[in-house]
Amino acid sequence: MRFSSIGSGSRGNGTLIEKHNTCLLVDCGFSVKQTVRRMGRLAQSPEAISAIVVTHEHGDHINGVAVMARRYQIPVWATHGTAMQFVPGELPELNIFSSHECFAIGDLEISPFPVPHDAREPSQFVFSDGTHSLGLLTDVGSTTPHIEASLSGCDALLLESNYDVDMLAKSEYPASLKARISGARGHLSNHQTASLLRQLDCSRLQHFAAAHLSEQNNSPEIVREALAAALDCGAEWIAIADQESGLDWRQLG
Numbered sequence: 001m002r003f004s005s006i007g008s009g010s011r012g013n014g015t016l017i018e019k020h021n022t023c024l025l026v027d028c029g030f031s032v033k034q035t036v037r038r039m040g041r042l043a044q045s046p047e048a049i050s051a052i053v054v055t056h057e058h059g060d061h062i063n064g065v066a067v068m069a070r071r072y073q074i075p076v077w078a079t080h081g082t083a084m085q086f087v088p089g090e091l092p093e094l095n096i097f098s099s100h101e102c103f104a105i106g107d108l109e110i111s112p113f114p115v116p117h118d119a120r121e122p123s124q125f126v127f128s129d130g131t132h133s134l135g136l137l138t139d140v141g142s143t144t145p146h147i148e149a150s151l152s153g154c155d156a157l158l159l160e161s162n163y164d165v166d167m168l169a170k171s172e173y174p175a176s177l178k179a180r181i182s183g184a185r186g187h188l189s190n191h192q193t194a195s196l197l198r199q200l201d202c203s204r205l206q207h208f209a210a211a212h213l214s215e216q217n218n219s220p221e222i223v224r225e226a227l228a229a230a231l232d233c234g235a236e237w238i239a240i241a242d243q244e245s246g247l248d249w250r251q252l253g
């Protein structure tokens with residue numbers, strides 16, 4: 001089992017998870033042209049995608065989903081609330097999942113869980129091949145005991161670390177946007193992500209990557225410092241899934 005990112009941030013998101021002949025694309029916030037180019041950088045083709053799994057309906061996660069699905073005849077999986085974004089008939093295949101029930105696509109089992117975010121029915125996931133597991137958490141304003149239980153014991157984590165509190169406070173963003181970002185249904189700060197990590201069982205952790213960093217209100221250096229302290233590891237061990245170059249493949253095993 002392996003995973004990578006084609007890009008993560010407010011201008012577009014996409015995560016690849018692969019096991020044998022199953023390759024999932026979680027979210028597609030880029031145009032088809034951008035998605036294909038970014039996948040090519042990871043030596044993967046759109047024809048290999050088994051399904052697109054959608055976390056929620058915000059544009060930086062869903063903008064390219066419908067066109068990508070039609071062009072390459074890819075089935076889409078979403079919650080009822082997220083699926084409301086799609087026009088009936090615009091997808092070649094739409095599968096609805098409950099954020100409280102596990103389901104399988106090919107060689108991968110997906111355990112969704114609901115999250116507090118300002119969307120209709122957002123969810124995040126733990127992916128498993130039966131031996132190893134990857135926890136994915138972005139676009140969430142606060143953590144819950146259910147989130148902590150879902151992510152505990154994973155072999156890899158890809159977690160949002162969106163903003164530095166001081167940088168956001170001093171930014172030129174309007175007060176309303178600052179309140180949305182830092183609210184309970186917005187995004188996680190570096191401090192919140194560090195606090196979450198301290199609550200998790202990380203004894204099996206092989207890989208950790210921070211994702212969805214704000215380009216205006218954060219920096220990889222600040223993120224690495226905060227999260228390395230929480231994980232009691234060297235700052236260089238903290239990987240960053242960034243907006244432009246994403247994250248190279250990480251292998252579990």
